[in-house]
Amino acid sequence: TISGFSLSCSLSSFGHSVPLKSVSVEVGVQGHVASVNSTLQYENQESNPVEAIFIFPMDSNAAVYRFLARIGDVEIEAQVREKEKAKEEYDDAISSGQEAFLLEESDESSDVFRLSVGSLPPGQTASVTVGYVSELAVQADHALRFCLPAVLNPRYTPAGTQELTLMGKVPGAQAGDVPYTLSLTMDIYSPSSIQSVESNCPLTPLEFFSQDKTQAKVSLSPGHQFDRDVELLLYYSEPHQPMAILEAGQPGVQSGSLMGDTVAMLSFYPEIHVEKSSPMMSSGEFIFLVDRSGSMGCPLNRSNDNESRISSARDTLLLLLKSLPLGCYFNIYGFGSHHESFFPESVEYTQTTMETALNKAKSMQADFGGTEIFQPLQNIYSKPCLPSHPRQLFVFTDGEVGNTKAVVDLVKRHAHSHRCFTFGIGEGASSALVNGMAEGGSGHPQFITGSERMQPKVMQSLQFALHPVAKDIAIKWNVAAGMTVNPLSPPVNMLFNLQRVIQYFQLTEQVCMSLHYTVEDKALENKLGFSMKPKTDGSMLLHRLGARKAIVDLEGKVREGDDKSAKERAVELSIQSGVSSSYTAFIGVNRENKEPVQGPLLRRNIPVCQPMMLKSKRFSGVLQTFFPQFNYSTPCIFSILWPTSHLQVCSEDPMLELIGLQKADGSWDLHKSLTSILGKKEEEVTKASPGKPEFSSVWATVLAVLWLHGHKAESRDEWQFVATKAMTWVRRILISPTPFRKIKSLCSKNLCFRV
Numbered sequence: 001t002i003s004g005f006s007l008s009c010s011l012s013s014f015g016h017s018v019p020l021k022s023v024s025v026e027v028g029v030q031g032h033v034a035s036v037n038s039t040l041q042y043e044n045q046e047s048n049p050v051e052a053i054f055i056f057p058m059d060s061n062a063a064v065y066r067f068l069a070r071i072g073d074v075e076i077e078a079q080v081r082e083k084e085k086a087k088e089e090y091d092d093a094i095s096s097g098q099e100a101f102l103l104e105e106s107d108e109s110s111d112v113f114r115l116s117v118g119s120l121p122p123g124q125t126a127s128v129t130v131g132y133v134s135e136l137a138v139q140a141d142h143a144l145r146f147c148l149p150a151v152l153n154p155r156y157t158p159a160g161t162q163e164l165t166l167m168g169k170v171p172g173a174q175a176g177d178v179p180y181t182l183s184l185t186m187d188i189y190s191p192s193s194i195q196s197v198e199s200n201c202p203l204t205p206l207e208f209f210s211q212d213k214t215q216a217k218v219s220l221s222p223g224h225q226f227d228r229d230v231e232l233l234l235y236y237s238e239p240h241q242p243m244a245i246l247e248a249g250q251p252g253v254q255s256g257s258l259m260g261d262t263v264a265m266l267s268f269y270p271e272i273h274v275e276k277s278s279p280m281m282s283s284g285e286f287i288f289l290v291d292r293s294g295s296m297g298c299p300l301n302r303s304n305d306n307e308s309r310i311s312s313a314r315d316t317l318l319l320l321l322k323s324l325p326l327g328c329y330f331n332i333y334g335f336g337s338h339h340e341s342f343f344p345e346s347v348e349y350t351q352t353t354m355e356t357a358l359n360k361a362k363s364m365q366a367d368f369g370g371t372e373i374f375q376p377l378q379n380i381y382s383k384p385c386l387p388s389h390p391r392q393l394f395v396f397t398d399g400e401v402g403n404t405k406a407v408v409d410l411v412k413r414h415a416h417s418h419r420c421f422t423f424g425i426g427e428g429a430s431s432a433l434v435n436g437m438a439e440g441g442s443g444h445p446q447f448i449t450g451s452e453r454m455q456p457k458v459m460q461s462l463q464f465a466l467h468p469v470a471k472d473i474a475i476k477w478n479v480a481a482g483m484t485v486n487p488l489s490p491p492v493n494m495l496f497n498l499q500r501v502i503q504y505f506q507l508t509e510q511v512c513m514s515l516h517y518t519v520e521d522k523a524l525e526n527k528l529g530f531s532m533k534p535k536t537d538g539s540m541l542l543h544r545l546g547a548r549k550a551i552v553d554l555e556g557k558v559r560e561g562d563d564k565s566a567k568e569r570a571v572e573l574s575i576q577s578g579v580s581s582s583y584t585a586f587i588g589v590n591r592e593n594k595e596p597v598q599g600p601l602l603r604r605n606i607p608v609c610q611p612m613m614l615k616s617k618r619f620s621g622v623l624q625t626f627f628p629q630f631n632y633s634t635p636c637i638f639s640i641l642w643p644t645s646h647l648q649v650c651s652e653d654p655m656l657e658l659i660g661l662q663k664a665d666g667s668w669d670l671h672k673s674l675t676s677i678l679g680k681k682e683e684e685v686t687k688a689s690p691g692k693p694e695f696s697s698v699w700a701t702v703l704a705v706l707w708l709h710g711h712k713a714e715s716r717d718e719w720q721f722v723a724t725k726a727m728t729w730v731r732r733i734l735i736s737p738t739p740f741r742k743i744k745s746l747c748s749k750n751l752c753f754r755v
């Protein structure tokens with residue numbers, strides 16, 4: 001049996017006491033923004049001084065702006081310095097026996113940080129607080145997603161690029177063995193009432209603090225093990241309300257500088273109403289890029305150990321392929337250590353090309369080794385775009401790569417010629433990669449974690465891809481002469497229905513503004529007037545988020561190499577605003593302690609939860625052989641023990657089988673394989689047909705759609721395009737001239753009762 005499987009972390013025996021004892025997290029949510037204080041409690045229980053190194057994952061949208069340490073009564077507020085200088089200062093301090101704290105972002109990936117706490121004398125306790133702000137991501141179902149990542153996946157480092165210098169050897173912790181605890185509380189202030197808060201972890205009941213339910217508090221249930229990503233989904237009653245918040249500049253700071261001026265955060269989340277009758281877009285080039293690296297052989301999630309990530313991706317491809325409109329173009333790429341495409345160039349979507357692609361998709365395995373996503377992307381972008389078929393790229397990955405920044409830059413460079421939708425599969429998928437690619441490519445990131453199915457999320461994104469796009473987007477300011485509005489975020493080029501846009505501006509006065517765009521040649525406007533007083537609570541959260549946007553933009557320019565002064569400006573802005581960047585670090589030194597710490601310094605790496613592996617005792621022997629350290633080129637143990645053929649058998653689903661039989665034009669043939677899914681004999685169904693044998697496909701198609709409505713109503717999200725396509729086909733046949741005209745009357749009888 002495979003019941004012994006569950007999500008856990010890699011084995012490791014620490015062999016010494018772990019100086020990190022607990023992590024407590026306070027989250028304050030205001031609308032679409034979360035501010036977080038994360039406090040880490042250390043204690044050195046050894047007889048020598050120690051240096052504790054903690055490498056941990058971080059939300060890629062976070063602007064880290066505060067780093068504070070407390071030793072006894074002494075509080076040390078760390079300063080932002082250029083990274084090399086900060087490291088030197090730290091090394092000097094600990095080698096001379098001082099207590100020092102260093103926090104740095106990984107050079108390669110903005111979602112990995114390293115925290116060094118040095119020269120903790122025996123018996124000493126210390127606490128370290130990291131403060132950051134971040135925008136909450138919008139989910140396809142309008143939930144706002146807060147994630148506190150816990151799982152650190154080993155990143156695959158492509159040949160020829162630098163090793164992730166920060167990662168080094170991070171010890172793995174097994175579930176139940178993570179040697180520190182986590183507590184988390186969240187205070188929520190929402191512009192509209194809060195409907196619910198959901199999580200993959202047990203929560204205390206939601207407590208409201210106002211009549212209108214716009215203020216609430218929720219906590220993680222006590223005793224939480226920090227062994228999985230903590231995800232909270234917030235549901236507001238009116239998520240589409242546009243919102244503007246102004247924040248006054250810091251008193252005493254010169255106006256004209258970012259921290260001295262007012263900052264505006266504008267958040268639009270427009271719902272573009274499209275005529276129901278308007279036909280589905282029948283143009284477009286759809287490219288599906290599927291991760292086939294070894295780790296894709298891991299189970300999709302902890303609650304369904306039968307389905308691997310790759311088998312779920314295969315099922316999803318089936319749905320996608322069946323949902324595409326006739327007349328569009330498509331291609332499918334698999335990537336790992338190398339990449340392959342189903343067709344040399346994108347091909348027109350026809351019955352023949354669909355069948356070819358489906359056959360190839362069925363045999364897709366997680367057998368391509370490493371995760372090199374850069375080359376296939378380059379290959380895709382090198383192909384000329386097809387006139388009047390806008391390119392839409394769907395990327396499926398469990399997101400464990402070392403060269404995230406280079407990949408995101410590549411997507412951004414081609415933002416004008418395509419859209420990029422991304423799907424992060426499983427826990428620990430790099431949020432920097434999945435968010436960064438989607439953001440860079442004006443797409444939509446989605447994460448498939450917990451017990452979620454991949455299919456509904458992907459179909460949501462397909463819906464976005466098939467919708468008309470708003471163009472000619474402009475934000476028009478109604479400002480007094482002589483006043484300046486300085487954008488901090490890059491401009492918005494494309495706007496989908498239900499895509500949230502957050503923009504930051506540096507202002508010198510109060511203003512009115514509106515967002516303009518056109519959809520299908522209709523000019524639309526989203527007006528937002530505000531003359532409210534800026535917030536002056538001194539939190540400077542919006543300034544920090546605005547600064548972070550500008551820093552990330554500058555970092556991109558540095559990597560492109562065409563802006564000589566960009567690095568200097570990024571460092572300057574980082575130091576001025578106190579917000580982290582990849583060129584700076586936070587450094588704090590305890591200068592109060594006059595007596596140097598004595599004795600040889602021991603280095604202790606804090607273990608971090610690492611991804612899915614087998615926990616069962618039965619397999620621990622196998623585990624030991626495979627995972628003294630996690631080896632990137634070792635495919636997931638799960639797929640070694642249970643070859644994928646077994647998983648295929650398990651994941652058989654009558655709905656997917658039914659959809660698998662649908663033809664490219666949307667119709668079904670009346671065939672035994674269809675009628676057996678419907679639970680009928682072929683003769684029975686033929687006999688019940690209201691028309692002549694030549695109408696049998698119409699009959700079969702109507703029955704298939706009825707079956708989906710009747711038996712799979714809960715999965716409507718997944719089959720909606722398939723059904724729309726089928727009914728479009730039926731209608732076209734029925735209104736076409738004889739001999740099919742007659743069948744209309746037959747069809748309009750209540751067919752459901754005849755089945």
Ligand SMILES: *[C@@H]1O[C@H](CO)[C@@H](O)[C@H](O)[C@H]1NC(C)=O
Nearest residue numbers: 026027028029035036037131
């Ligand atoms: C984080 O700490 C700062 C300084 O103590 C405080 O002003 C802020 O309200 C805290 N934020 C949260 C979310 O608790």
Ligand SMILES: *[C@@H]1O[C@H](CO)[C@@H](O)[C@H](O)[C@H]1NC(C)=O
Nearest residue numbers: 303304305306307649650651
């Ligand atoms: C896994 O497969 C077994 C047998 O094939 C089945 O009984 C079980 O319900 C499946 N579990 C899930 C979560 O699908």
Ligand SMILES: *[C@@H]1O[C@H](CO)[C@@H](O)[C@H](O)[C@H]1NC(C)=O
Nearest residue numbers: 626629630631632633634635
């Ligand atoms: C990983 O394992 C493969 C074979 O299982 C081996 O060739 C390779 O050297 C290992 N890599 C590391 C970094 O241990």
